[in-house]
Amino acid sequence: MSATLLRTSTTARSALRAGASRRAAAMASMSFVRGKATLPDLPYDYGALEPSISGKIMELHHKNHHQTYVNSFNAASEQLAAAEQKQDIQAQIALQPLINFHGGGHVNHTLFWENLAPSKNGGGGEPTGKVKTAIETSYGDFASFKTKFNTALAGIQGSGWAWLVKDNETGQVQIRTYANQDPVVGKYTPLLGIDAWEHAYYLQYQNRKAEYFSAIWDVINWKAVEQRLK
Amino acid sequence: MATKYTLPPLPYGYDALEPVISAQIMTIHHTKHHQTYINTLNNALASQAVATDKNDIVSQIHLQNTINFSAGGHINHTLFWENLVPASSPSAQTHVASKLMAAISARWGSLEKFQEKFNAVLLGLKGSGWGWLVQDTESGNLEIVTTKDQDIVPAGKKPLLGIDMWEHAYYLQYLNDKGSYAKKIWNVINWKKVEERFVGGSDSVFGTLAGLRSNM
Numbered sequence: 524m525s526a527t528l529l530r531t532s533t534t535a536r537s538a539l540r541a542g543a544s545r546r547a548a549a550m551a552s553m554s555f556v557r558g559k560a561t562l563p564d565l566p567y568d569y570g571a572l573e574p575s576i577s578g579k580i581m582e583l584h585h586k587n588h589h590q591t592y593v594n595s596f597n598a599a600s601e602q603l604a605a606a607e608q609k610q611d612i613q614a615q616i617a618l619q620p621l622i623n624f625h626g627g628g629h630v631n632h633t634l635f636w637e638n639l640a641p642s643k644n645g646g647g648g649e650p651t652g653k654v655k656t657a658i659e660t661s662y663g664d665f666a667s668f669k670t671k672f673n674t675a676l677a678g679i680q681g682s683g684w685a686w687l688v689k690d691n692e693t694g695q696v697q698i699r700t701y702a703n704q705d706p707v708v709g710k711y712t713p714l715l716g717i718d719a720w721e722h723a724y725y726l727q728y729q730n731r732k733a734e735y736f737s738a739i740w741d742v743i744n745w746k747a748v749e750q751r752l753k
Numbered sequence: 754m755a756t757k758y759t760l761p762p763l764p765y766g767y768d769a770l771e772p773v774i775s776a777q778i779m780t781i782h783h784t785k786h787h788q789t790y791i792n793t794l795n796n797a798l799a800s801q802a803v804a805t806d807k808n809d810i811v812s813q814i815h816l817q818n819t820i821n822f823s824a825g826g827h828i829n830h831t832l833f834w835e836n837l838v839p840a841s842s843p844s845a846q847t848h849v850a851s852k853l854m855a856a857i858s859a860r861w862g863s864l865e866k867f868q869e870k871f872n873a874v875l876l877g878l879k880g881s882g883w884g885w886l887v888q889d890t891e892s893g894n895l896e897i898v899t900t901k902d903q904d905i906v907p908a909g910k911k912p913l914l915g916i917d918m919w920e921h922a923y924y925l926q927y928l929n930d931k932g933s934y935a936k937k938i939w940n941v942i943n944w945k946k947v948e949e950r951f952v953g954g955s956d957s958v959f960g961t962l963a964g965l966r967s968n969m
């Protein structure tokens with residue numbers, strides 16, 4: 524997924540970097556060169572994660588929330604391209620929080636949909652193979668890992684995400700929380716993300732977020748996690 | 754012994770802000786969310802008292818984050834309940850806040866322009882947080898500011914009006930349409946209370962709040 528997702532603006536940026544003399548030409552063709560981020564289809568039906576996550580939540584979350592991140596990211600990317608074109612560094616810097624927030628929202632939700640699966644299609648249970656080994660190396664056993672992950676989720680102050688990530692330097696896995704839509708980038712690779720924004724559970728669980736954090740383990744797609752660890 | 758904070762009663766019924774804010778939202782928001790901040794705060798203050806007795810400064814530092822979040826949650830929600838009022842109340846009329854309205858017009862041109870600006874700021878929040886009309890205590894100038902999560906308005910700013918933009922404040926009724934929530938909430942603003950905060954000192958903001966003053 525991330526390959527498709529993240530390709531969008533790099534093409535255009537390298538086109539723009541080609542040089543001042545070719546800037547006008549690049550600009551003219553930009554709307555064709557630039558790929559727009561688009562809302563990915565869910566790999567299952569809206570109701571397929573019930574009873575862990577209601578169909579209504581899934582539908583709003585995907586069609587409205589995720590779509591808004593996609594739209595706003597595309598709008599911010601266009602403004603960024605225009606600012607680059609004008610060599611307006613201040614404007615480029617001023618756009619970074621929007622790129623981070625909406626780009627992060629798009630990337631995070633795309634990873635989230637993929638790391639969930641209906642229990643009848645293999646969601647839930649415990650990880651096997653490489654993921655199991657990696658988790659046991661860092662957390663002793665799966666039960667302790669789950670407890671720590673849920674504690675991390677419950678400790679988020681405001682909106683955010685908890686992730687199982689791989690530290691690219693050590694190769695070890697660890698639990699990390701991120702505020703708002705901050706994406707997992709840099710020295711960490713995202714393996715498994717849980718959305719702890721209120722919109723992810725409120726219609727079904729209201730303030731009882733611990734129940735959501737407990738129920739979501741029934742629909743974790745460990746196969747997707749394993750693919751990301753490779 | 755640490756102070757125990759308690760949930761202040763709402764100054765109106767749970768359904769009194771309908772149709773702008775549903776009784777279901779108000780009930781959960783007040784009895785569950787606000788109560789949880791208070792419980793967490795009381796626990797953190799008790800732990801802090803123990804750490805202080807033991808001269809355990811490391812534990813004291815580690816507790817600051819939880820205290821900031823839970824005390825902020827308690828203060829912000831208390832201010833919020835107080836600056837809302839049923840639309841039918843005389844306090845919801847802008848003419849009861851003549852000094853504030855004059856200051857708002859001087860600063861933004863008109864109440865409508867101020868509200869547009871305020872709403873744009875609310876919708877620009879990235880994640881959970883609050884929008885505030887504040888008064889700078891040095892210059893006396895009015896400003897619109899946001900605070901993230903449960904941060905309170907910074908020192909040097911007197912909060913006059915706060916709007917909760919956490920999703921729990923509107924989601925059961927407005928879903929992802931936070932723009933409608935931000936628009937409609939202007940019908941239930943307690944302008945009389947906001948005027949009191951504007952013309953009064955810091956005490957007029959925090960002084961009457963249940964149990965808040967002792968630690969402010």
Ligand SMILES: [Fe+2]
Nearest residue numbers: 588718720723
């Ligand atoms: Fe989300």
Ligand SMILES: [Fe+2]
Nearest residue numbers: 682721881920
């Ligand atoms: Fe939220």
Ligand SMILES: [Fe+2]
Nearest residue numbers: 786917919922
């Ligand atoms: Fe709230």
